[in-house]
Amino acid sequence: MKPIIEISGISKRFRISHELQPYLNIRDRVSQIFSGKKATSTEEFWALKDITFSVEAGESIGIIGKNGAGKSTLLKILSKITPPSSGKIISRGRIASLLEVGTGFHPELTGRENIFLNGSILGMRKNEIQGKFDEIVDFSGVEKFLDTPLKHYSSGMQLRLAFAVAAFLEPEILIIDEVLAVGDAEFQKKCMGKMDEVSKSGRTILFVSHNMGAVSNLCSKAVLLRDGKIAMIDNSSKVVEQYLHDSVQMSGKRRKTISALDKSFTLQLPYWVNNAGEEIPSYSFGSDYKLRFDFEFHRELTFLNIGIAVMNKDGSRIFTSHSVDDKSFQSFSTYNGKMTFDAHLNIPDLAPGYYQVLFGVADEHTHDYVNASSEVEVILDIAETHKIKDGANGILWHTGQWKKVG
Amino acid sequence: MEYEIKPAGRFSLNLSELWEYRELIFFFTWRDIKVKYKQTFFGAAWAVIQPLLLMVVFTVFFARNFTIESGNIPYPVFVFSGLLLWNVFANGLSNAGNSMVANANIIKKIYFPRLIIPISSILSAMVDFLISIIVYFCVLFFYGLQSTIPSILLMLPLSLLITLCTTLGAGSFLAALNVKYRDFRYVIPFLIQVLMFMTPIIYPVSTPDMEWVRTLLLLNPMTGAIDLIRSAVMQVPVNQTAVAMASVSSLLWLIIGISYFRRTEYYFADLA
CATH class of the missing domain: 2.70.50.60 (abc- transporter (atp binding component) like domain)
Structure with missing residues (x-):
């Protein structure tokens, strides 16, 4: 069977223009016209460079990397929001992307209305939303406020409603960007449970996160991006280890x-x-x-x-x-x-x-x-400062005391 | 279902994709209509008040002070017949022109054919039209001109089609430009004001006494669209040159606007 997504040689270039002087007044502007000097210079920046990998149907792949490594750009290209500068992707399934929960939520509309609007934006059919409406409301836990405008919801309630709609998407390929980093612990647990269910049902998931625990739990494989290039593709626990190792090297150099x-x-x-x-x-x-x-x-x-x-x-x-x-x-x-x-x-x-x-x-x-x-x-x-014998596995490095008593 | 994601390539209209997303067009239109009258005291009554008020204003300030030839019909009816389609154009153009920027947060987060946004913003302006046409018929009854309603209904499809093609063409053109150059946010209201005086709404096509001005007026597709409705009310033959020119120029607007939009839409998410 052919892979469900084939990404070959994807690159994305941005042009950044710099203003040479931070502020220009009209006199400068006019003098520039006469002297022919330009006020801006452009610089090319490759957000992604030659990304190639493929995803098998039913696989869950984590995409990790530091901020600015190109994770979000890759997801945006996969979700067709922005075109690549070169390369191509062949996709053999319907993609739904969740780059944000609650895309298109309108504060003036009621919870009920927003479920339909958001569901439709995410690519659900109207009768599909109607069919799942009760489940969505149940999952969100906001049934009492269904006919209240969204602007009166607390941010937690908005989030729960948003995630509830997204949770009932049934695409073949689901692309998720860091949506689990929000909400209280209990709700996050609920979301992780739902994600786990989705991946077990045989659907393909591409998942960007800073939560290494979520990546290694949910994904079998992971891709590590570094400065727009693939640094490593392997099973997720190895990649997570490499990422954490990179992070230690980085810290101290840049203090945020x-x-x-x-x-x-x-x-x-x-x-x-x-x-x-x-x-x-x-x-x-x-x-x-x-x-x-x-x-x-x-x-x-x-x-x-x-x-x-x-x-x-x-x-x-x-x-x-x-x-x-x-x-x-x-x-x-x-x-x-x-x-x-x-x-x-x-x-x-x-x-x-x-x-x-x-x-x-x-x-x-x-x-x-x-x-x-x-x-x-x-x-x-x-x-590791000193080696001890094999078998020291687990959370604690604890040898215990052994004694012959008989 | 297999498809490719490639660098921005050649222009294609891809109407089948638009059809696939028809429910989203409906939902965006429905949202715009719902939101428009939320937290307003008069609600949808605004759609009735606005054209009536404009009609009164033009009648009081123009018809009383200047002699404007309104043919065999009272001036209020004359001006309302113009405003009817003009409001579709003006509201549609201003909605559509700002629509891409207004929906930037959605465009940056999810894919759908971008043309849906200007289309549904124009469709939402159509609701006001449906209300004002009822008001218009009431005005006709008031002046005893109800016998012209059947011929108006006959002319309506073509004149509305010309109006919508022009609005969608110009609207999507401005929407695409507005993403790149936010100057257009300020240009659009001004443009609409200027265009209003360049369209025979408060005066008939025959008013300007210079030949080239009249020709210029005919190039404006709204001239022909309004003329169709007026000839039905006035019970005079349709000005065929005007209608032919309006059809051609509205189609041109549609082609230019949509192809420019389609060519630039790939980069909306990067620019918005």
Whole structure:
């Protein structure tokens, strides 16, 4: 049987124009006309370069890579939103793409009306939507507000409604971009369950995500993109491992600054320091390191809860830690100016490998200040410092004590 | 079902694909109509008020102060017969011209034949037309001209077809330009205003006394479309030159507009 999608030599070029001077006044503009100098220069940028791979029917493929690696561009080409600059794709099935949940939702229309509109935009037939209407409403859990305009919905309700419509799409090929990075934990679980069901029913899924756990759970194979080129195609756990390895190499070179949603502070992407306060790229097994948070507060805050969660590459949460739970941590009455906090995690005998560290900063009502779930990440790289015998498998690197008692 | 995704290639109209997506045309039209009158106090009554008010304004300010030859029919009926199709054109053109930019967030996230957007934005302007034609017939009754209704209904399909072809052609042309050059957002309302005076709505085709101006008027497809309806109300023979020229030029508009739209639509998602 022929592969359901054959991607051969896909490249995408963008032209970026730079204005040579940031501001031009009319006098400059006029003098340019006479001198013949151009105000802009164009530069070519290849978002994708020579991408070739094929997807077998029923396969679930994860596409991972850093921001700007070309993942979204590839999905946009696959969904026919933008044409490639060269190369071609042969597709042997009906594609539905979910680059966003709730595409076309209109705030003035009611929930019921939006189900029909959104369903139709996603490519469902009217009688198909009618047939699944009750299931969609049931899945979304917003039946009480069906005839309320969407603008009165909470953002969580809008999201649930949007995902519910998308969940009942039945294409042969489903393209999904990072839609699971939103919503509360329970809803995410529900969505993952639905996705799992979809992939088990024999449909083909292409899935872009920063959630390494979701990729390795859901996808058998994964493609790692780096600067618009394919860096690796293999089974998903190997590719995820390579990606996490790349991320560790990258961190330290570029320190990202994260802003609070309400601009009340900026935060440097947390990084690992040793006892001398020096930044280190990886955490060697058995040693004592801390995760450092550099804050700069732009207005005075009276409460702050910093939390982290350490996940292994299957997406299982190993443990979480919150600053408010530590009684010895002095709860400051005010947070202002520049402040630095260290989280000393006392990490137990975690096995060597790569771990994703998610973090959040919340106010007293547990509302998050930063949306750090997908765009930014910290990797915990526990390096193997000494070899022990085979058989040390599992989450913990624990040898235990053995004694002959009889 | 097998298909290829390739670099932007040659122009093709691909009407079969458009037909496949007919339900989406319906849903977009339905959305535009629903949204248009949400949170308005008068709701759809606006479709009645607008043409009536315009008719009164033109009657009071133009017919009273200038001598305008409206033939054998009262001036309000004369002006309403012009406004009827003009409003389809003007509303359709302004809806369609802004439609691609207004729906940019959808265009960037999902594929469907892009032509659906200007088409459904014009169709949503048709609802106002259906309401105003009822109002128009009421006005005819008021002036005792109800006997002309059958011949109006006879002329309506062709005149409406000319109007819609022109609107879709010019509308999709402007919609495509608007994606690239946002200047057109400001050009469109101005253009409609200018065109209104270049169309014989408040005056008859015979008014301009220079020959070349009258010829220019005939090149405007809306002239022929409006003339068809008026000749039915006035019970005079149809100006065949006007109708022939209108048919040809509206078809030209349609071809130019749609082919330009089709040629540029590939890059809408990158530019929007």
